[in-house]
Amino acid sequence: GAVVSQHPSRVICKSGTSVKIECRSLDFQATTMFWYRQFPKQSLMLMATSNEGSKATYEQGVEKDKFLINHASLTLSTLTVTSAHPEDSSFYICSARDITKNTEAFFGQGTRLTVV
Amino acid sequence: AQSVTQLGSHVSVSEGALVLLRCNYSSSVPPYLFWYVQYPNQGLQLLLKYTSAATLVKGINGFEAEFKKSETSFHLTKPSAHMSDAAEYFCAVSLIQTGANNLFFGTGTRLTVIP
Numbered sequence: 001g002a003v004v005s006q007h008p009s010r011v012i013c014k015s016g017t018s019v020k021i022e023c024r025s026l027d028f029q030a031t032t033m034f035w036y037r038q039f040p041k042q043s044l045m046l047m048a049t050s051n052e053g054s055k056a057t058y059e060q061g062v063e064k065d066k067f068l069i070n071h072a073s074l075t076l077s078t079l080t081v082t083s084a085h086p087e088d089s090s091f092y093i094c095s096a097r098d099i100t101k102n103t104e105a106f107f108g109q110g111t112r113l114t115v116v
Numbered sequence: 117a118q119s120v121t122q123l124g125s126h127v128s129v130s131e132g133a134l135v136l137l138r139c140n141y142s143s144s145v146p147p148y149l150f151w152y153v154q155y156p157n158q159g160l161q162l163l164l165k166y167t168s169a170a171t172l173v174k175g176i177n178g179f180e181a182e183f184k185k186s187e188t189s190f191h192l193t194k195p196s197a198h199m200s201d202a203a204e205y206f207c208a209v210s211l212i213q214t215g216a217n218n219l220f221f222g223t224g225t226r227l228t229v230i231p
Contacts, residue, residue: 009157041125043206043221044160093159105219107152107159 002028004096006108013084013115021079021111023094030096033077034105035069038091050077051099084115118143118209122222130230135179135194137225139207142188149190150208150219151181160206166190177201202229 003026013019023033032051036044048064050056050071058064066088068080077096081088091112095105123138141147148167152160164175171183177200181192190207207222 004159006159041223043223044219045221046219095160104162104165107161109159110157112157 002026002096002106004030004094004106004108006094006111008111009109010112011114013113015085015115016083018080018082019084019113021081021092021094021113023077023079023096023108025075025096025106028096028098029074029100030077031074031099032097033071034095035067035077035079036093036095038093038110044093047079081113084113086115089113089115118147118211118220120149120207120209120220120222122205122207122225124225125223126226126228128228128230129197131199132196135192135197135201135227137192137205137207137227139181139190139192139222140188141190141207141209143209143211145211148210149181149183150210151175151179151190151192152206152208152221153177154204154206154224156203163192163205197227197229199229199231202227 005024007022035047038044047062048056048058050069052071052074056069071077093110095107097105119142121140150165151163153163154160163179164173166173166183174180179194204224204226206224208219210218
């Protein structure tokens with residue numbers, strides 16, 4: 001199946017700093033990418049959807065100025081958590097699909113963010 | 117609106133025993149249903165999906181699920197648990213056959229396999 005690579009797998013940062021998470025599609029064109037957040041013992045919640053070359057669409061309650069999403073190419077999307085705080089500590093997962101081929105979405109390995 | 121309920125946040129079975137993970141859905145229109153598995157510190161992997169063809173769906177690693185409209189259920193089963201099956205399992209519902217951005221996930225069930 002298609003491969004989506006997410007980096008880093010783990011990151012620890014100090015409160016107030018920014019963290020960038022990368023999501024790459026390795027063997028297909030990711031026209032659309034999705035970012036999810038998973039709090040402990042809870043399910044995945046969609047944060048935003050991004051289409052290549054367009055601004056991301058954020059779900060209700062997600063701060064677009066805090067969670068910056070860039071999808072500048074067909075193989076790479078980044079999520080930047082700006083001015084991170086301990087409450088942003090979570091597991092972030094991306095998924096990607098090729099909308100032109102109507103494929104399912106393939107998930108990355110996830111990034112565990114800890115803000116201290 | 118669509119939603120799924122997974123009964124039991126934790127399920128423990130002995131190695132070789134039957135695995136049954138429960139999922140009930142709510143949808144105003146015929147749904148597409150998915151089961152994903154998540155191993156520690158990894159992303160989600162699609163196990164199987166129901167897309168309105170056969171009601172009994174076979175997936176990877178010996179798992180299968182049966183869509184029962186009358187019970188609004190899509191329970192996941194495996195006849196004989198293996199140690200490598202220990203993971204978190206998520207049921208999801210979508211209006212879109214491919215799932216994509218329209219996936220609504222349940223809260224997950226952690227499966228523990230006892231040697």
